[in-house]
Amino acid sequence: MADLHGHSGDDPPGGRTAEHGVFLAAAYDANAAGLYRYALMLLADPGAAEDAVQQAFVGLAQILRRGGDIASCESYLRAAVRHECWRAVRRRRRRLANVEGLSGSRLLEAAGGGSVDDDERARLEAALRSLPAEQREVVHLKVYEAWTFQQIAEFLGMSINSVASRYRYALAKLRRQLVPGHAGQGDVHEPR
Amino acid sequence: MNHDDGAIESLLGRYRPVSPPPDLRDRVLSSAVQTRSWWIAAGWFSAAAMLLLALGLHLATARMMQETAAVSGIGQIEWTAEAEEAAKMLDGGGAGRRYVSLALAAGARRHEGFPPVPMDPGLFGEMR
Numbered sequence: 225m226a227d228l229h230g231h232s233g234d235d236p237p238g239g240r241t242a243e244h245g246v247f248l249a250a251a252y253d254a255n256a257a258g259l260y261r262y263a264l265m266l267l268a269d270p271g272a273a274e275d276a277v278q279q280a281f282v283g284l285a286q287i288l289r290r291g292g293d294i295a296s297c298e299s300y301l302r303a304a305v306r307h308e309c310w311r312a313v314r315r316r317r318r319r320l321a322n323v324e325g326l327s328g329s330r331l332l333e334a335a336g337g338g339s340v341d342d343d344e345r346a347r348l349e350a351a352l353r354s355l356p357a358e359q360r361e362v363v364h365l366k367v368y369e370a371w372t373f374q375q376i377a378e379f380l381g382m383s384i385n386s387v388a389s390r391y392r393y394a395l396a397k398l399r400r401q402l403v404p405g406h407a408g409q410g411d412v413h414e415p416r
Numbered sequence: 417m418n419h420d421d422g423a424i425e426s427l428l429g430r431y432r433p434v435s436p437p438p439d440l441r442d443r444v445l446s447s448a449v450q451t452r453s454w455w456i457a458a459g460w461f462s463a464a465a466m467l468l469l470a471l472g473l474h475l476a477t478a479r480m481m482q483e484t485a486a487v488s489g490i491g492q493i494e495w496t497a498e499a500e501e502a503a504k505m506l507d508g509g510g511a512g513r514r515y516v517s518l519a520l521a522a523g524a525r526r527h528e529g530f531p532p533v534p535m536d537p538g539l540f541g542e543m544r
Contacts, residue, residue: 248445257436402424
């Protein structure tokens with residue numbers, strides 16, 4: 225967790241209005257990159273991901289102004305971004321009937337500054353976009369945040385078995401699209 | 417988890433979701449501050465609007481009372497919304513106001529034990 229002017233970004237200042245700006249900046253620096261990546265993976269839309277992160281911080285600022293109590297800034301922001309993401313998903317589903325299959329904006333970059341195979345990246349992005357948002361969320365938390373199934377289940381309010389099934393369905397679908405010779409094999413009914 | 421799942425996880429692990437754009441930080445932090453400023457400004461704006469409205473109503477009422485007293489030739493009376501309504505029902509002009517003013521003044525004098533206000537015979541010429 226970053227430390228800026230004495231703020232860790234996780235211990236909200238109690239009633240110190242003048243310090244809220246500094247606290248918000250520290251909270252942003254400590255959490256925003258991870259929150260944005262999570263929102264981007266869930267929404268597959270950079271603009272919507274930015275809006276979700278922005279709304280979460282606006283909500284945090286309002287709570288600070290009211291002198292509200294937040295046990296953990298990181299947990300609050302994670303839950304707030306998730307809430308905003310699912311609001312956006314529901315809006316899109318009502319509007320488009322099918323949120324999946326969005327294309328255009330870049331979703332992935334090389335991990336650790338490695339070189340990028342653009343064709344491979346494009347195929348992987350297309351495969352990820354084809355997943356339901358529910359499966360992309362679990363894949364992100366498991367692969368990119370390195371959470372255990374237990375942690376994901378607690379965060380999502382689901383059973384571990386449901387989370388593990390969702391993850392396996394997601395990997396199976398990715399495999400069918402990415403690995404030659406797997407197309408059509410092992411097709412199963414895929415719940416979200 | 418089978419071998420194929422491991423291969424997919426390995427493929428996923430070579431990438432990560434892209435980083436937020438650099439300008440998002442300023443946008444997020446300024447929007448949080450702007451929201452605060454907006455709420456403060458909205459509060460002050462509402463208070464100022466209410467103050468102006470109250471001042472305007474007060475000035476309008478005071479002016480109306482002075483005009484009424486001037487045309488009726490009597491002292492200060494309490495010119496209420498009901499009095500204004502009655503004046504409008506009579507003719508909506510100066511004569512109606514004068515009549516209502518005199519009625520109010522006469523009522524006040526009776527209440528205080530004074531004799532009735534002497535009536536000017538030409539006072540209601542406009543009403544005919």
